[in-house]
Amino acid sequence: MHLVLIEDDEKIGAFVSQGLREEGHVVSWARRGDEGLNLARQPGVELAIVDLMLPERDGISIIRALRESKNKVPIIVLSARAAVDDRVHGLEAGADDYLTKPFSFAELLARVGALMRRAAPASESPLHLEVADLTLDVVSRRVRRGERDIDLQTKEFILLEYLMRNRGRVLSKTMILQHVWDYHFDPQTNVVDVLVSRLRSKIDRDFPKKLIHTLRGIGYVLRTE
Amino acid sequence: MSSAPSSSRRAGSAKRAWRSLSARLALWYVLVIVGSFFVAAFVFALRLETSVQREGNRSAEGALERYRQALESGGTDALRAMFDCSPAPASRFALRLTDERDVELFGVSSDEDSRRVAVTSGERAPHAAPFPAWHVAKTQVSQQRTLSIAMHDDGADHLFRELRETSWLIFGAGLGLAILGATFITRRTLRPVTALAEATERIVRSGDLGLRVETRASTDELAHLSALFNRMLAKNESLVKAMRESLDNVAHDLRTPLTRLRAGAELALRGAPDTAHERDALAEVIEESDLVLGMLTTLTDIVEAEAGAMRLDKHREDLGAIAREAVDLYDLVSKEGGVGIVTHIAANAEIFADRRRITQVCANLIDNAVKYTPAGGRVEVCVLESGTSAIFRVTDTGIGIAPEDRAHVWDRLFRADRSRGARGLGLGLSLVKAVVEAHGGEVTLSSELGTGSTFEVRLPRAP
Numbered sequence: 001m002h003l004v005l006i007e008d009d010e011k012i013g014a015f016v017s018q019g020l021r022e023e024g025h026v027v028s029w030a031r032r033g034d035e036g037l038n039l040a041r042q043p044g045v046e047l048a049i050v051d052l053m054l055p056e057r058d059g060i061s062i063i064r065a066l067r068e069s070k071n072k073v074p075i076i077v078l079s080a081r082a083a084v085d086d087r088v089h090g091l092e093a094g095a096d097d098y099l100t101k102p103f104s105f106a107e108l109l110a111r112v113g114a115l116m117r118r119a120a121p122a123s124e125s126p127l128h129l130e131v132a133d134l135t136l137d138v139v140s141r142r143v144r145r146g147e148r149d150i151d152l153q154t155k156e157f158i159l160l161e162y163l164m165r166n167r168g169r170v171l172s173k174t175m176i177l178q179h180v181w182d183y184h185f186d187p188q189t190n191v192v193d194v195l196v197s198r199l200r201s202k203i204d205r206d207f208p209k210k211l212i213h214t215l216r217g218i219g220y221v222l223r224t225e
Numbered sequence: 226m227s228s229a230p231s232s233s234r235r236a237g238s239a240k241r242a243w244r245s246l247s248a249r250l251a252l253w254y255v256l257v258i259v260g261s262f263f264v265a266a267f268v269f270a271l272r273l274e275t276s277v278q279r280e281g282n283r284s285a286e287g288a289l290e291r292y293r294q295a296l297e298s299g300g301t302d303a304l305r306a307m308f309d310c311s312p313a314p315a316s317r318f319a320l321r322l323t324d325e326r327d328v329e330l331f332g333v334s335s336d337e338d339s340r341r342v343a344v345t346s347g348e349r350a351p352h353a354a355p356f357p358a359w360h361v362a363k364t365q366v367s368q369q370r371t372l373s374i375a376m377h378d379d380g381a382d383h384l385f386r387e388l389r390e391t392s393w394l395i396f397g398a399g400l401g402l403a404i405l406g407a408t409f410i411t412r413r414t415l416r417p418v419t420a421l422a423e424a425t426e427r428i429v430r431s432g433d434l435g436l437r438v439e440t441r442a443s444t445d446e447l448a449h450l451s452a453l454f455n456r457m458l459a460k461n462e463s464l465v466k467a468m469r470e471s472l473d474n475v476a477h478d479l480r481t482p483l484t485r486l487r488a489g490a491e492l493a494l495r496g497a498p499d500t501a502h503e504r505d506a507l508a509e510v511i512e513e514s515d516l517v518l519g520m521l522t523t524l525t526d527i528v529e530a531e532a533g534a535m536r537l538d539k540h541r542e543d544l545g546a547i548a549r550e551a552v553d554l555y556d557l558v559s560k561e562g563g564v565g566i567v568t569h570i571a572a573n574a575e576i577f578a579d580r581r582r583i584t585q586v587c588a589n590l591i592d593n594a595v596k597y598t599p600a601g602g603r604v605e606v607c608v609l610e611s612g613t614s615a616i617f618r619v620t621d622t623g624i625g626i627a628p629e630d631r632a633h634v635w636d637r638l639f640r641a642d643r644s645r646g647a648r649g650l651g652l653g654l655s656l657v658k659a660v661v662e663a664h665g666g667e668v669t670l671s672s673e674l675g676t677g678s679t680f681e682v683r684l685p686r687a688p
Contacts, residue, residue: 102518155557181554185522185585189592194557216504217511 001025001116002044006036006062007051007078012101016049019105020112033057037065045073047115049108050095052079052086060093067094074115078103106170106219113169129164132224134203134211136164145203155180156199163212163222172219196220246418247411254407255400262399266392273388281360281378288314289362289374296322296366301331308333317377319343325369343375358382417447421454434462464532471528478524479517486513523652530659537579537663541687544615545570545608547580551587552606555595563600566591570608574615577687582660589653590619590680598623598677610686614666617682625674634670657682 003020007013008031017027028045030036033056040048040062048066052059063075077090080101087098096118097111129136133146141157143150152160158180163171173192177183180195196212204210213221295303301322319334321343334340342359358381363373424438437458440451493506529535552566559566576583594604602622609616626634635658657680661668665685672678 183554184581189558191554191558194561198557216508
């Protein structure tokens, strides 16, 4: 997957491009607006990550230029300005998503993934999920680990499905809050920790092989190690 | 000092003076006065002239009648004899006798001008005489002859000259007085405006927001303007002061978590290399920085809401639904802590509000209640309507708030001693108050130490 990153801050740029490369993407990184616009216009580019404040040409103008030339490459905006106005301007100019700095890499990755899936709508959304000996059936709402049926409450089920669909991918607390409760701000509560620990007690406690892992400070991931 | 700047300043000030309101006002005064003078003088002169003319023509007609009688009784010889023995009725004078073909049969004139007047004015109406001081008249005598007379009125001529001179004198003096008066009146009228401008300039130049404009004890518009201006200045001063203070507070508030963050990292670096320990420290750094970020966001929100600058995306919302959502979020946490949440939600509690913000208000209050209620306790969430208000009320059976602390719970970062250990930022209640007030509502607290607290949010109901 070929991504273009337009970001003038060396540290942030290095952090994002390295992270994306580790995920198996090809990243072209531009530090200036004009250079970035040229890179994004190249054929084969599948997604652009654009900072708003850039030398030479700002992010909004890059997005406008791309959209005016009928370039439909998905765009994620990065900005240090959290004001609603900026978000609206970015999306109005033609961006597909918006992330406020500082952001967690897990969240950026999740949004990149979401946009990729949207770009390739053929991707399957299976109704039956399986990770190791854990199975989840979306339609019948049945969860089994090994030979045992596991009874989950609604929120626990939503969280497990979310984790299983994103197996191997780290989910931040913010992402879980948004997905499970549709909450878009930090309520300063440990509700995610509580839900995860409940789920863990039902899925992992009685089994030697643990599936749900905590990455302190980053989030949670479901994987077989 | 070079002269260039001062001369340019002079030019600038001249330009400013020309453009200034008082100069223009004075000019208009003067123009109006001069205009009125001219109109008055014109009308007066016209009336005077007409009346002098009429009077003069009457005397000319009298004289003509005497000459006619002499002509009818004794012919031209009698006329000649009249001129020989008695002086002419005016210093400049002409008398003509003409036949029906306008051939002069007899003529007497003191000078050529008089003769010409007699010749031309004979054709015209007496009131339209070309020279104000000339009076003319004519009459028919026997044998289809015409006798016409022209007389110069020396007195009228003199009168008009004097009148003209006096008029110019009055005009000159009036003009001077008008200029002086207009300048004086406009200066005086505009003095409060000038004072206002000067005071503003002083304030702008010095940056001293404590300065005020002087006000007069009057009820006119300008005194009102000065008073209003002072009120605006006072408001600005208090706003700027509040902003400075809140900036200081924000800076101060952020120092503590940043210090913790730095200390954690430094501690990890100082110890012996130990990957597990270092990873822990790094995770802690991320957690602390998220905390700082959360604080920053909340503080910005509070400051914005308090300053009335918070953007509220208002729609018609069901307060009950919002409350249910917030309760749902805390359902797990409260069960974990052994605290039961009971809800009583009335229908029809509709408000016109920013859903996200009001959800935050409800969540913060429930969070607060759950946090400070020991295991086995109970939190009651009620939504009801009362008159024009929609009410969201959270009652807990927690530790309560001491009377001396009650006024301070809204202060940023305030934590009563007994609640120091709890997780949180100490910003939640400040945000609640700021957001509720930004929505035109109010939030109140009643509490009893050891029994519990009740927070009540009153929002205006949607019409």
